[in-house]
Amino acid sequence: MFSYTKILLVFFTTLVFSARSCVRDTSTSYAKKDVTSSEEKPRPVNADKSTFEENSEITRAVLITHCGSCHQSSLDTHKPEAIKIFDLDMAANWHTSLSVENLPGIADRIKNKPAITSQQKEAIDTFLKLKEWQSKQ
Numbered sequence: 001m002f003s004y005t006k007i008l009l010v011f012f013t014t015l016v017f018s019a020r021s022c023v024r025d026t027s028t029s030y031a032k033k034d035v036t037s038s039e040e041k042p043r044p045v046n047a048d049k050s051t052f053e054e055n056s057e058i059t060r061a062v063l064i065t066h067c068g069s070c071h072q073s074s075l076d077t078h079k080p081e082a083i084k085i086f087d088l089d090m091a092a093n094w095h096t097s098l099s100v101e102n103l104p105g106i107a108d109r110i111k112n113k114p115a116i117t118s119q120q121k122e123a124i125d126t127f128l129k130l131k132e133w134q135s136k137q
């Protein structure tokens with residue numbers, strides 16, 4: 001009878017502990033999820049100027065590779081209509097002619113290019129979000 005009580009006690013202790021660790025596990029995974037999702041959020045719109053320029057430069061470098069043939073005025077292959085939208089030869093000012101309506105067009109065109117790394121896509125995404133925010137000021 002005594003050993004039966006002991007077994008019962010051990011059983012309940014195990015149950016309580018596993019239940020507690022379950023609860024702890026759940027809260028940990030929620031915490032992790034929160035951290036991840038906040039990392040995925042766009043940078044705050046009041047991001048400093050250097051953040052904008054850094055991401056703008058990464059974007060320009062990537063677009064020179066993939067879009068330069070038509071969007072670089074110095075190249076013989078350039079298209080005047082494409083230059084009106086943006087000219088990658090304008091150095092840091094390459095994006096000044098871009099309107100908010102053009103921004104989704106950039107996002108769409110880079111989406112399915114495996115040569116563009118996820119880090120570069122992230123930088124372009126940040127640039128587009130900040131550019132959109134700036135244009136609405």
Ligand code: HEC
Pocket residue numbers: 063066067068069070071079081082085101102103104105106109110
């Ligand atoms: C073969 C030439 C060519 C290439 C390469 C090219 N473009 Fe263009 N692009 C044009 C022309 C011409 C226009 C203007 C006519 C039009 O609106 O389609 C244009 C317009 C655009 C527009 C404005 C219209 C819209 O959809 O919002 C965006 C944005 C754009 N291009 C982004 C890009 C990006 C990003 C790349 C590279 C991934 C790229 N283009 C590569 C020729 C090109």
